[in-house]
Amino acid sequence: MAAHRARRWSLGGFVLLVSTAVVAAFAFLTTGPSADRADAATTALTWSDEFNGPAGSAPDPGKWTLESGGSGNGNHELQYYRDSRDNAALDGDGNLVITARKNTDTGLRCWYGPCQYTSARLNTARTFTQAYGHFEARVKVPRGQGMWPAFWMLGDDLGTAGWPSSGEIDIMENVGYEPGVVHGTVHGPGYSGGGGIGASYTLPGGAAFADGFHVFAVDWSPEKITWSVDGATYQTRTPADLGGKKWVYDHPFFLILNLAVGGDWPGSPNAGTAFPQTMTIDYVRVSASGGSSGNGGATRTGAVKGIGGMCVDVAGASTADRTPIQLHDCTGVDAQKWTLGGDGTVRALGKCLDVRGASTTDGTPVQLYTCNGTKAQQWAYTSARDLTNIGADKCLDTKGGSSADGTPLQIRTCTGAAHQKWTLA
Structure with a gap:
């Protein structure tokens, strides 16, 4: 020793x-x-x-x-x-x-x-x-x-x-x-x-x-x-x-x-x-290492795909706090590799998916931000393929329902619409 x-x-x-x-x-x-x-x-x-x-x-x-x-x-x-x-x-x-x-x-x-x-x-x-x-x-x-x-x-x-x-x-x-x-x-x-x-x-x-x-x-x-x-x-x-x-x-x-x-x-x-x-x-x-009991322990790491098969992406692959999150053509880069974890975070590039200002208002943008343990950074992925922010009790949403490259992502009341459905690749 x-x-x-x-x-x-x-x-x-x-x-x-x-x-x-x-x-x-x-x-x-x-x-x-x-x-x-x-x-x-x-x-x-x-x-x-x-x-x-x-x-x-x-x-x-x-x-x-x-x-x-x-x-x-x-x-x-x-x-x-x-x-x-x-x-x-x-x-x-x-x-x-x-x-x-x-x-x-x-x-x-x-x-x-x-x-x-x-x-x-x-x-x-x-x-x-x-x-x-x-x-x-x-x-x-x-x-x-x-x-x-x-x-x-x-x-x-x-x-x-x-x-x-x-x-x-x-x-x-x-x-x-x-x-x-x-x-x-x-x-x-x-x-x-x-x-x-x-x-x-x-x-x-x-x-x-x-x-x-x-x-x-x-x-x-x-x-x-x-x-x-x-x-x-x-x-x-x-x-x-x-x-x-x-x-x-x-x-x-x-x-x-x-x-x-x-x-x-x-x-x-x-x-x-x-x-x-x-x-x-x-x-x-x-x-x-994942587990299979209850809701704890299991892990998913990879692309998160939404409407039109587009990927959730960190704009410009920047690691700066407040970097916007968007839809982008799937390219396999690190800016599109997300880990959903047992602490409730969704992470890429060493930082967390975050609701700007911890707001609960429809249309609030999501961003990349230093992980801080707040509810604005707590998410749940459901069997209905919703990715729901715990703090706001609202869904990750594609602005305007668009599938265009560069479309900003936000939170919005869950409606079951296609532009609120996410697949973990």
């Missing part, structure tokens, strides 16, 4: 998360006849980043926030995290590359003085949180003494509960002096830092994780968390493992990717550590 780590949030990152974290559960719900629920009771993708984009481009700001600072993060780490393409950029081959470099900027100051190294740390606190499901990333770790890559999660109540009461789930950590070993750990109140509870996984045959890509994952449910590497399970933790201490894995968490340099656990780089060092991420994917 990560026995040498004191805590993992930085002061700068903590302030950012307090001010911007989205409080939004992501366990999914679809109402309707039992046959529909059975069809939906499968694992469905709820969020992902495949890192497809031009070489040298920045990580998608609609999905990731890059942190900055050189506080040491409570572990005496040596790097300064920067929001820079020199430290985090796409490689043009479908990967995100986090690069740790020797620092050349004399203006950067770390907890110990002039910074020796720069690197990157990314989180989804502003854009995506989820409680329960399957979380995985395909990663090639760096190599060398003092390297500390990690794929992990923190509770979205970090700003109010504080660490470790908000909880931490470390999906994968590797320290350079153990090239063939990764660690999975949970941290919470009374079992944090050196008291974290976890286990390690060792590659067979003396292989090193830096030699190739591997898939690191957890499967998280209300009663247990299970870790795996390349599909092979190596530990499961339940409340019974905590010795009576509090199980705090009952609310949404957000994702973090980072590459630290040095610190109390890995130790400092030595003469044999070459720079730059890279952590290469092929993808990050999150899904929610």
Whole structure:
């Protein structure tokens, strides 16, 4: 386990998360006849980043926030995290590359003085949180003494509960002096830092994780968390493992990717550590395992089609708050991929389908907006194929009954008309 780590949030990152974290559960719900629920009771993708984009481009700001600072993060780490393409950029081959470099900027100051190294740390606190499901990333770790890559999660109540009461789930950590070993750990109140509870996984045959890509994952449910590497399970933790201490894995968490340099656990780089060092991420994917009892647990992800076979679409594929929602020719883009979930939200591009101003008035436009848990963002999909806003008790409606490309969507009293019927593809 990560026995040498004191805590993992930085002061700068903590302030950012307090001010911007989205409080939004992501366990999914679809109402309707039992046959529909059975069809939906499968694992469905709820969020992902495949890192497809031009070489040298920045990580998608609609999905990731890059942190900055050189506080040491409570572990005496040596790097300064920067929001820079020199430290985090796409490689043009479908990967995100986090690069740790020797620092050349004399203006950067770390907890110990002039910074020796720069690197990157990314989180989804502003854009995506989820409680329960399957979380995985395909990663090639760096190599060398003092390297500390990690794929992990923190509770979205970090700003109010504080660490470790908000909880931490470390999906994968590797320290350079153990090239063939990764660690999975949970941290919470009374079992944090050196008291974290976890286990390690060792590659067979003396292989090193830096030699190739591997898939690191957890499967998280209300009663247990299970870790795996390349599909092979190596530990499961339940409340019974905590010795009576509090199980705090009952609310949404957000994702973090980072590459630290040095610190109390890995130790400092030595003469044999070459720079730059890279952590290469092929993808990050999150899904929610469906259930078939009652109205809870089932998931649907895909296109939402309306009158004329047209798709519900985020105008311009923008992730900005208040972006209008419209009908558009179906093209399969992410702006037309919607997830209906057990928290009642309908999501695309990491944000929620929202009734403007939380109005209940006929003709109020719908928009994309940061998920906030209000009833203006609560929807139910019925067996009659209505998509009904809970706050207004009105149906998603196509303005003027039109099927034309670019027709705005709104809420209106449910009438059973064709322009209020929606099919989940």
